[in-house]
Amino acid sequence: MSAVTKAVRRTVLSVVRRNPVPSSQLPEAATILSALPVAVVVLSEDNRFTFANSAAEQFLGISFPQLAQMSLDDILPEDSPLFLMVNQLRTGASSIADHDLSFDGPRLRKVGISVQGTTLAEDPGSVLLVLQDSTTVRSLDRQIAARNAARSITGMAAILAHEIKNPLSGIRGAAQLLESSVSENDRELPVLIRDEADRIRALVDRMEIFGEKPVTMEAVNIHRVLEHVRRLARSGFADTIRFSESYDPSLPPVWGNRDQLVQVLLNLVKNAADSLVASGAAEGEVTLITRYQHGLRLASPTADPDSRVDLPLLVTVRDNGPGIPDDIRPHLFEPFVSSKPSGQGLGLALVAKIIADHGGLIEVESRPGRTEFRLHLPMLAEEDDQ
Ligand SMILES: Nc1ncnc2c1ncn2[C@@H]1O[C@H](COP(=O)(O)OP(=O)(O)OP(=O)(O)O)[C@@H](O)[C@H]1O
Numbered sequence: 498m499s500a501v502t503k504a505v506r507r508t509v510l511s512v513v514r515r516n517p518v519p520s521s522q523l524p525e526a527a528t529i530l531s532a533l534p535v536a537v538v539v540l541s542e543d544n545r546f547t548f549a550n551s552a553a554e555q556f557l558g559i560s561f562p563q564l565a566q567m568s569l570d571d572i573l574p575e576d577s578p579l580f581l582m583v584n585q586l587r588t589g590a591s592s593i594a595d596h597d598l599s600f601d602g603p604r605l606r607k608v609g610i611s612v613q614g615t616t617l618a619e620d621p622g623s624v625l626l627v628l629q630d631s632t633t634v635r636s637l638d639r640q641i642a643a644r645n646a647a648r649s650i651t652g653m654a655a656i657l658a659h660e661i662k663n664p665l666s667g668i669r670g671a672a673q674l675l676e677s678s679v680s681e682n683d684r685e686l687p688v689l690i691r692d693e694a695d696r697i698r699a700l701v702d703r704m705e706i707f708g709e710k711p712v713t714m715e716a717v718n719i720h721r722v723l724e725h726v727r728r729l730a731r732s733g734f735a736d737t738i739r740f741s742e743s744y745d746p747s748l749p750p751v752w753g754n755r756d757q758l759v760q761v762l763l764n765l766v767k768n769a770a771d772s773l774v775a776s777g778a779a780e781g782e783v784t785l786i787t788r789y790q791h792g793l794r795l796a797s798p799t800a801d802p803d804s805r806v807d808l809p810l811l812v813t814v815r816d817n818g819p820g821i822p823d824d825i826r827p828h829l830f831e832p833f834v835s836s837k838p839s840g841q842g843l844g845l846a847l848v849a850k851i852i853a854d855h856g857g858l859i860e861v862e863s864r865p866g867r868t869e870f871r872l873h874l875p876m877l878a879e880e881d882d883q
């Protein structure tokens with residue numbers, strides 16, 4: 498502990514040397530460390546926890562007084578890559594970073610973790626580790642990729658609507674005429690043309706939603722939207738599936754477009770139901786959750802690039818199905834990516850576009866038995882923000 502505080506104090510002092518502030522005015526190093534929003538732990542030579550800040554207590558789900566009685570082996574299996582990293586640090590490496598680690602121990606199960614480790618010169622054998630959940634960081638990356646993918650089909654959608662719909666209705670009309678004038682035996686072909694024309698028309702109609710049309714934003718009660726979607730689902734594609742809700746009744750309204758938010762949630766619930774139905778799970782369940790959550794801010798999609806929007810409203814659609822197939826995962830929000838025989842792969846591309854237009858963010862977490870799509874949405878801006 499004292500070595501850590503010394504190290505932090507030294508770093509802080511080196512910054513201060515460039516911005517002279519009397520060092521007596523600096524907060525104690527331990528105070529700074531405890532307040533850091535990233536998880537920091539220190540392991541002694543025999544891998545016992547000698548320090549954990551409060552972010553680390555939260556990250557590990559164990560309080561420091563308990564951790565102080567434990568060592569790394571108590572929370573991780575011995576083949577965990579973290580042991581290798583800690584040993585490399587003790588045998589010469591001064592600093593190592595590793596990404597996308599999975600922890601699957603008796604007390605700690607997490608995936609997508611980034612760890613940075615460093616040795617402490619003042620305290621040989623001790624190792625300082627900074628642990629971070631990289632799923633948020635990665636989903637931000639993907640979100641940006643999804644925005645771009647959605648944008649590129651925006652232009653295509655407009656062209657398709659223009660250039661395909663008119664000739665298509667001509668083809669369909671001609672096929673219908675043929676249908677009525679040919680003999681019973683020859684009718685199969687014009688019917689095929691008509692059906693295929695209808696299929697293309699339905700696809701183009703769906704793509705058209707991607708077109709850049711101005712939408713009006715208003716204060717939307719997201720619970721009403723969720724209940725509407727649930728009713729639609731229950732009376733249609735999800736009639737065999739159980740729904741449960743966990744709503745925060747005091748949640749303020751979302752700043753958004755009601756019809757678009759219905760589309761988003763309908764697509765997420767439809768995907769959840771599809772996956773449950775396809776897996777034939779007897780206990781298939783979709784859970785709808787709303788929460789208020791501080792702290793997530795993102796660049797505003799429309800206004801000047803420097804402005805940031807708060808995204809305190811969290812809406813989650815969770816299912817207990819088999820999870821997103823591994824090969825789909827990296828391309829989840831791209832158009833035409835689907836694992837379903839008759840899927841168009843447009844649902845999540847549309848979801849990504851609408852949420853991006855709202856200035857929001859989507860996160861995905863999926864493993865067998867639990868898949869979650871989390872929407873972070875803006876609320877009505879307060880007067881003093883405008
Ligand atoms: N809750 C989920 N559980 C498992 N897999 C999912 C889930 N949600 C999405 N997926 C996977 O992501 C793919 C893409 O979803 P998306 O909604 O974009 O297209 P789709 O459902 O296949 O077709 P469409 O929505 O256009 O009818 C799905 O085919 C499926 O493989």
Ligand SMILES: [Mg+2]
Nearest residue numbers: 764768844845
């Ligand atoms: Mg879908």
